[in-house]
């Protein structure tokens with residue numbers, strides 16, 4: 001039921017002297033309405049969200065949204081309060097990715113909004129649905145630039161970084177504003193939407209019954225988009241003609257929640273597949289058709305590549321160059337028609353939602369569909385075997401202090417026993433090694449730096465994933481990466497979330513051994529305090545801290561932490577000389593890039 005202000009306004013004869021102008025006008029023009037229950041902007045926002053099953057807000061309070069947060073909690077919504085808006089935004093974004101419903105982030109005006117904007121832009125870049133709702137200052141003052149409290153033209157600031165941006169000025173438009181925001185966030189290619197709510201709007205009152213009628217329950221927010229039959233036929237023909245076919249699964253495929261159909265397509269065709277990092281687990285990494293351990297080989301050697309919810313951006317070397325070896329033909333399944341031909345020519349685009357497109361392909365694959373040759377699958381198996389054996393030797397070593405491999409081996413072996421656990425991962429070396437060493441077994445369980453390679457998603461994603469799934473989260477973090485969101489440990493402890501953060505502490509960004517080129521007193525730009533004890537940070541908030549210097553200690557701490565379900569942090573001491581500059585992205589540094 002729509003909430004109403006508990007008190008109807010007083011009858012005309014006992015009205016307080018300082019009656020608002022609107023109320024005075026209402027009672028003169030519509031005397032029959034003056035005794036009717038009223039609602040206001042605060043309640044209409046809450047009712048509009050709840051009506052659309054959006055029951056959690058990730059945010060940070062202040063003028064003008066403190067009451068909105070308080071009332072939302074009072075009305076049964078969950079409000080998760082953060083220490084910095086960027087992390088609230090990241091939590092909302094990952095919630096959106098996990099559920100296909102827009103995650104809601106709420107902030108105050110100007111600086112709070114801008115802190116949230118990084119997360120909104122990151123969500124849009126990664127195709128995650130979220131809505132950033134920010135309070136804003138008075139339009140009249142902002143537009144004349146008269147210097148209001150936290151003055152900023154937020155709507156225009158948001159536009160370049162959001163899929164859509166809307167402002168609501170009248171209480172009766174709140175329902176429509178929220179509906180538009182939801183539809184824009186989740187339909188087609190998902191993304192971040194900005195919703196601007198001026199302070200004055202929240203305080204506006206209107207007749208409660210009319211307010212209720214103004215709300216919109218969004219019908220079919222994510223309509224199926226059926227691919228054209230001829231596009232499916234073209235794709236099947238090309239696939240049939242392939243000598244060395246490859247399927248590439250991206251996080252769009254994971255997002256689509258068409259897990260069974262995708263698995264059926266892979267298994268029915270027998271085509272080897274490669275998961276992008278967040279698509280790991282869509283099929284278990286141990287699946288025999290996974291070409292993960294022969295990545296470079298299959299990218300270079302395949303002749304027809306079917307991209308399912310993956311873009312040919314920098315993460316895939318733009319579909320060209322040395323990585324891709326000989327000539328290729330691409331099939332691309334995507335919901336966004338303009339993604340096609342964005343980097344290289346796509347021979348067979350299939351535009352539709354992934355569930356529908358994969359189902360349509362499956363329907364066209366009969367028993368006579370040619371299986372990939374034994375020559376191709378055999379060559380991949382051989383390469384996989386060779387690479388896995390080589391990796392096993394590296395992983396079996398036990399250097400002291402630990403290196404990335406020995407620490408990740410310990411984590412891999414624990415996580416193997418708990419495929420339901422969510423994994424958050426960021427850093428440079430920590431990200432690159434973890435992606436290839438730690439196997440995933442279930443869809444949408446791995447959340448990482450994504451399309452931008454952004455640092456700072458760690459604790460926000462961990463909190464979002466824990467809140468949405470109710471399952472444990474293990475966040476595997478470089479020490480630099482962790483620093484961006486470390487204060488949210490307090491949030492994790494406050495809400496008693498089952499998050500275990502493992503900080504790969506190698507005393508700096510990438511490594512801890514750089515020296516100041518001038519020989520001066522300041523440490524090098526990449527170096528941190530040596531031997532820091534990140535485990536002590538969580539103890540300050542009542543969480544459990546562990547210091548692990550060996551794989552055995554790390555295993556024990558992680559097992560204990562998962563069993564307890566309590567907020568915890570493991571300071572994993574890693575050799576400060578173990579990392580390489582920029583992890584595997586050394587080639588993107590300007591000096592190396594110039595040499596190419």
Ligand code: ADP
Nearest residue numbers: 189250251252256276309310311334335353354
């Ligand atoms: P990755 O980084 O894993 O390679 P990207 O984020 O680059 O993945 O690509 C995801 C792609 O998936 C985007 O082009 C997006 O338009 C597409 N996409 C997202 N959701 C769907 C969906 N439900 N159906 C079809 N395509 C989708």
Ligand code: TZD
Nearest residue numbers: 427428429430453454455478479480481509510
């Ligand atoms: N700032 C932001 C927002 N994103 C970034 N990607 C960077 C800075 C640059 N950067 C990287 O690309 S990785 C990284 C930074 C600062 C941190 C690497 O150090 P780490 O990880 O300690 O987190 P490793 O495992 O020790 O390499």
